[in-house]
Amino acid sequence: MLFTLAAAISILAVALICVFLFANGLPAMFQIGIPEFLLGTTWKPGSDMYGIFPMIVGSIYVTAGAILVGVPAGILTAIYLSRFAGSRVASVLRPGIELLAGIPSVVYGFFGLMVLVPFIRATMPGRGLSLLAASMLLGIMILPTVITVAKNALDAVPKSYYEGALALGATRERAVFRILVPAAFSGIMAAVVLGVGRAIGETMAVVMVAGNQPVMPNSIFEGVRTMTANIVMEMGYAADLHRGALIATGVVLFVFIMLISLLFSAIKKRGEER
Amino acid sequence: MMQEIKQDARIAPSLPVISETKMGVEELDLFYGEFQALKDVTLDFPKNEVTALIGPSGCGKSTLLKALNRMNDLVDGCRVDGLVSLDGDDIYRDVPVNDLRRRVGMVFQQPNPFPMSIYDNIAFGPRTHGIKGKAELDVIVEQSLRDAAIWDEVKDRLKKSALGLSGGQQQRLCIARALAVQPEVLLLDESTSALDPISTAKIEDLVVEFASKYTVIMVTHNMLQALRVSTKTAFFLLGEMVEAGDTDELFTHPKDSRTADYVSGRFG
Numbered sequence A: 001m002l003f004t005l006a007a008a009i010s011i012l013a014v015a016l017i018c019v020f021l022f023a024n025g026l027p028a029m030f031q032i033g034i035p036e037f038l039l040g041t042t043w044k045p046g047s048d049m050y051g052i053f054p055m056i057v058g059s060i061y062v063t064a065g066a067i068l069v070g071v072p073a074g075i076l077t078a079i080y081l082s083r084f085a086g087s088r089v090a091s092v093l094r095p096g097i098e099l100l101a102g103i104p105s106v107v108y109g110f111f112g113l114m115v116l117v118p119f120i121r122a123t124m125p126g127r128g129l130s131l132l133a134a135s136m137l138l139g140i141m142i143l144p145t146v147i148t149v150a151k152n153a154l155d156a157v158p159k160s161y162y163e164g165a166l167a168l169g170a171t172r173e174r175a176v177f178r179i180l181v182p183a184a185f186s187g188i189m190a191a192v193v194l195g196v197g198r199a200i201g202e203t204m205a206v207v208m209v210a211g212n213q214p215v216m217p218n219s220i221f222e223g224v225r226t227m228t229a230n231i232v233m234e235m236g237y238a239a240d241l242h243r244g245a246l247i248a249t250g251v252v253l254f255v256f257i258m259l260i261s262l263l264f265s266a267i268k269k270r271g272e273e274r
Numbered sequence B: 001m002m003q004e005i006k007q008d009a010r011i012a013p014s015l016p017v018i019s020e021t022k023m024g025v026e027e028l029d030l031f032y033g034e035f036q037a038l039k040d041v042t043l044d045f046p047k048n049e050v051t052a053l054i055g056p057s058g059c060g061k062s063t064l065l066k067a068l069n070r071m072n073d074l075v076d077g078c079r080v081d082g083l084v085s086l087d088g089d090d091i092y093r094d095v096p097v098n099d100l101r102r103r104v105g106m107v108f109q110q111p112n113p114f115p116m117s118i119y120d121n122i123a124f125g126p127r128t129h130g131i132k133g134k135a136e137l138d139v140i141v142e143q144s145l146r147d148a149a150i151w152d153e154v155k156d157r158l159k160k161s162a163l164g165l166s167g168g169q170q171q172r173l174c175i176a177r178a179l180a181v182q183p184e185v186l187l188l189d190e191s192t193s194a195l196d197p198i199s200t201a202k203i204e205d206l207v208v209e210f211a212s213k214y215t216v217i218m219v220t221h222n223m224l225q226a227l228r229v230s231t232k233t234a235f236f237l238l239g240e241m242v243e244a245g246d247t248d249e250l251f252t253h254p255k256d257s258r259t260a261d262y263v264s265g266r267f268g
């Protein structure tokens, strides 16, 4: 009974958020025109121009960059923790990773602003506040998610596979990359998808380092604005159609997240079937 | 050839049996941390014969087997003292470990096929050792599966997952996988204990055949199995090797009373 109630509350919350988003966002979207809204490249609330294409692209670029940075490092760390690290190293690394997961995103943002951005400004073209900075920072932020989920997947692979490969004369590396990783593939993909979800929804840290110009970036050294940044930066003062357009941005973001979680459950289901 | 010498030896037991040693351990001590799992073990494994290791649970049979292909390296805190040799070379010093494991194959107690196709399971080993050509791999895969007496059962489903096979088939697949890298020695750790009597009989027949090509060292809890397939038997108790010798001799006229008690089923 208590469980049913608890479950009902979370479902109710999701339903309410859905209703709120769609009820407020869809009318604005229709008023602007769906193609103009989704594919328009000019965002000028002052002249009633609400094209969020640069922000959609921004979110995708930043997320892709985060994946490029975070996923290889995360998976290699997971492999290291799962098979190579001695218990002493693991006992230092594991709490470190947990701590990484617990750091508030504004603190990450600070780190990005004080360390990453000046570094990029000093060594590369542009002002530092950039797609690159956001990608690198998000890449670090998704590490704990990727590491934890991928490590669980790797740990779940029977030890006998690994031993069987070694017993045939395979090196540890070959046993890991040819037997262990393929056996854990669906779990590792799930780790990537969760990382994507975390990256695309992240707001605070991105706002602090991404530059936030609502235009299509031409290089990784230019600033970008993500959908989340768009909402959080303008919500405070927006009214009427502007406000509706921001909520409609939330609708688009929501659809993205929904697709990601569908993908996640599809991968998980496939993994269980195998 | 070996067989003849052996039979001659039985007719005239006073003549020493001339058999070449393939692997040997000398004064081997093995520790898991503080715990000593093998105590001063000295034992020869004659070439192209089947040697059985018997003894009650926990006496160190698997430990000895894993010392022969260095699978104990995976165990944290495992330490080995003494000599383990393959064709006279010290395997802990003079043989690269991946070479060693290719030459000394192992089949585990539980069948452990990789979660991939039957074909890829067999091809994994040869690929590991640099064989890439499809035609060459095809030949190796077929030959290995034939040698493990499972070709007829799987030849139409080579691309299907190996996990869909029965336990007995999986174990023969694992034997085929071990054979595919052309080992010189085969280590079998209770490789039939998880199987039904028919699968067990099939594998026993294989092991007897293997003796002409490979040096086989098998751990078994089944006295009759040791009698059926091995020519030499070593009996272990609490990490010590109590007695080793000709299988028939050890079972019918054990020299040590502890061996006599064990083989007659009085303990263990």
Ligand SMILES: Nc1ncnc2c1ncn2[C@@H]1O[C@H](COP(=O)(O)OP(=O)(O)OP(=O)(O)O)[C@@H](O)[C@H]1O
Pocket: B032, B035, B037, B055, B056, B057, B058, B059, B060, B061, B062, B063, B064, B075
């Ligand atoms: N990884 C390990 N760490 C610590 N001790 C171990 C380890 N593996 C085995 N031992 C100990 O070493 C001794 C010998 O173990 P081993 O597995 O060789 O026995 P066994 O003769 O194969 O027994 P069984 O017939 O049950 O398979 C046992 O006392 C066991 O508890």
Ligand SMILES: [Mg+2]
Pocket: B061, B062, B063, B189, B219
């Ligand atoms: Mg054992």
